[in-house]
Amino acid sequence: MSAVIEIEGLRKTFNSVRNGRRVAVDGFDLTVGAGEVHGFLGPNGSGKTTTLRALLGLVRADGGWMNVLGAPSPTHLSQVAGRVGAIVESPQFFGNFTGYRTLRLLALAGGVPVSRVDEVLEQVGLHDRGDERVKGYSLGMKQRLAVASALLKNPELLILDEPANGLDPAGIREMRDLMRSLADAGVTVLISSHILAEIQLICDHVTIISRGRRVAAGRVEEVLAGFDQHEFLVRVAEPERAAELLHAGGLPAVAHPDHLVVGQVDDPTTISRLLGEQGLWVRELTPLRPDLESVFLELTGEGAHPEVPRQVDSGARDRVIELDTGVGEGRGGDA
Numbered sequence: 001m002s003a004v005i006e007i008e009g010l011r012k013t014f015n016s017v018r019n020g021r022r023v024a025v026d027g028f029d030l031t032v033g034a035g036e037v038h039g040f041l042g043p044n045g046s047g048k049t050t051t052l053r054a055l056l057g058l059v060r061a062d063g064g065w066m067n068v069l070g071a072p073s074p075t076h077l078s079q080v081a082g083r084v085g086a087i088v089e090s091p092q093f094f095g096n097f098t099g100y101r102t103l104r105l106l107a108l109a110g111g112v113p114v115s116r117v118d119e120v121l122e123q124v125g126l127h128d129r130g131d132e133r134v135k136g137y138s139l140g141m142k143q144r145l146a147v148a149s150a151l152l153k154n155p156e157l158l159i160l161d162e163p164a165n166g167l168d169p170a171g172i173r174e175m176r177d178l179m180r181s182l183a184d185a186g187v188t189v190l191i192s193s194h195i196l197a198e199i200q201l202i203c204d205h206v207t208i209i210s211r212g213r214r215v216a217a218g219r220v221e222e223v224l225a226g227f228d229q230h231e232f233l234v235r236v237a238e239p240e241r242a243a244e245l246l247h248a249g250g251l252p253a254v255a256h257p258d259h260l261v262v263g264q265v266d267d268p269t270t271i272s273r274l275l276g277e278q279g280l281w282v283r284e285l286t287p288l289r290p291d292l293e294s295v296f297l298e299l300t301g302e303g304a305h306p307e308v309p310r311q312v313d314s315g316a317r318d319r320v321i322e323l324d325t326g327v328g329e330g331r332g333g334d335a
């Protein structure tokens with residue numbers, strides 16, 4: 001699959017009199033393949049927005065190499081800008097304008113046929129509400145209007161910074177359905193977010209950033225599999241005794257009042273056999289799979305070493321390639 005976005009060794013430091021020197025992005029790599037719905041995950045302040053702004057030429061990088069739809073960015077971004085839709089800074093809309101009028105103005109300003117307005121309203125599920133004023137829209141509807149504005153030029157690549165931010169569960173569901181339908185229509189989507197459960201549902205690929213560095217990348221299930229401890233929850237009478245028996249059989253087990261957790265299980269029938277042989281009958285045997293939230297916390301939270309984030313890239317580059325395009329050379333930052 002060809003790459004739609006490639007970032008290698010991106011670096012950006014902000015210098016300001018007030019806050020001093022702040023390394024926002026520190027040799028970061030990202031690859032997004034065509035047709036992916038790619039989640040760009042990281043805690044607050046980890047460098048997501050700075051990365052997207054650098055990619056789109058909104059802030060100058062200090063070093064690194066970036067490519068969008070085959071064009072080096074930012075130097076040749078203008079060649080492909082018409083094929084990229086992006087919402088990186090929250091767009092402000094006139095509350096007194098209707099959704100339709102808002103998009104019509106944007107279409108006219110962008111040289112897009114006005115006939116596209118109805119199409120994108122339909123695409124984001126706002127067709128029935130296009131004649132209502134924006135100030136009456138819910139936050140979710142405003143977010144969808146923002147996505148509609150980015151879709152006007154029928155982009156091949158859509159970049160959204162925190163599209164689910166501030167949405168209630170229903171709004172997040174709507175956003176999720178919208179992203180899926182865009183992917184089905186062949187649009188490559190890059191979504192930055194810290195809403196892990198949703199990313200797990202929406203995205204097929206993920207890149208996790210921590211302190212300006214990539215700490216994981218790959219298909220969601222591959223990244224999760226890297227953290228699979230092959231653990232099983234076991235319900236059985238006498239969990240303490242069961243844990244001892246399993247230990248003796250070579251399986252690490254931790255007893256809880258009404259169950260035990262057994263690790264390093266390659267074949268779960270071993271558990272029922274070891275316990276059954278001693279007259280302990282297993283009532284429940286459930287695999288415990290890691291979710292993105294626990295992986296994310298381990299990689300970016302207290303579980304991760306603060307200086308050397310654990311790297312679990314699957315099939316991705318495992319080294320940070322320091323290339324310098326000369327972009328932003330000799331300047332002190334944008335703060």
Ligand SMILES: Nc1ncnc2c1ncn2[C@@H]1O[C@H](COP(=O)(O)OP(=O)(O)OP(=O)(O)O)[C@@H](O)[C@H]1O
Nearest residue numbers: 014022024042043044045046047048049050334335
């Ligand atoms: N214009 C700026 N001037 C100074 N520091 C900045 C500027 N923009 C970002 N930073 C700093 O760079 C770091 C990364 O910020 P960034 O906004 O890229 O993170 P983020 O992952 O998008 O966070 P969030 O999820 O909170 O938006 C932070 O420490 C932030 O304070």
